[in-house]
Amino acid sequence: MKMKMKKQNLLTVMVLMAAVTAGNNLAVAADTTTVTISGTVRANTCTVGNKANGDLAPISVSDFRQASGTVVGSAVIPVVFTGCGNGTTGVRVTVSGKAAGSGGAFKNDHDGQTGGAKNVGIYLYDTDGTTLIKAGTDVAAKQQSFTTNTTLNYKASYVSLTDKVEAGSVLTTITMNFTYL
Secondary structure (H helix, E strand, O other), rough: HHHHHHHHHHHHHHHHHHHHHHHHHHEEEEEOOOOOOOOOOOOOOOOOOOOOOOOOOOOOOHHHHHHHOOOEEEEEEEEEEEEEOOOOOOEEEEEEOEEEOOOOOOOOOOOOOOOOOOEEEEEOOOOOEEEEOOOEEEEEOOOOOOEEEEEEEEEEEEEEOOOOOOOOOOOOOOEEEEEEO
8 A cells, every 4th residue: 555655646746747847848938039230331431530529619698689590609510530441532421400490500409408598509511611501401422532531620600599599508419420422
């Protein structure tokens, strides 16, 4: 009788182990996925400085003469290209950023925040210093003779968006994408 009970207990333990093992197989089932990696190999590229900052000098609210569209101050924004290949003849620039209305100004990110200037935007000008660049537009291809190191100097200015400018800080972020020619 003892032997029969031992066999039954052993059989019960084996059945339980088989059930647990079968359950574990279900728990370790695996999934798969496909990862796609893409890139581009180009004949000619440059290394572009990752930041092109321009600091506009402080100005007074009165400089805007209580008139919408008044442009005040300017700063050079240098974009530096280094290590350009010999075949690089120029670059096409696409500019994007938050627009402030429909007049071509870029939005002051601090407008509406505590301490931010109100009703002021930033104009960005092409390398000729006079052609206004608007967000989302292509700038004509630069047919400049690129050498190992080339700098394109853009210009930025304050612009009043209404006749009621209020004092405060101004910060605008503009993204420039480059396609080499």
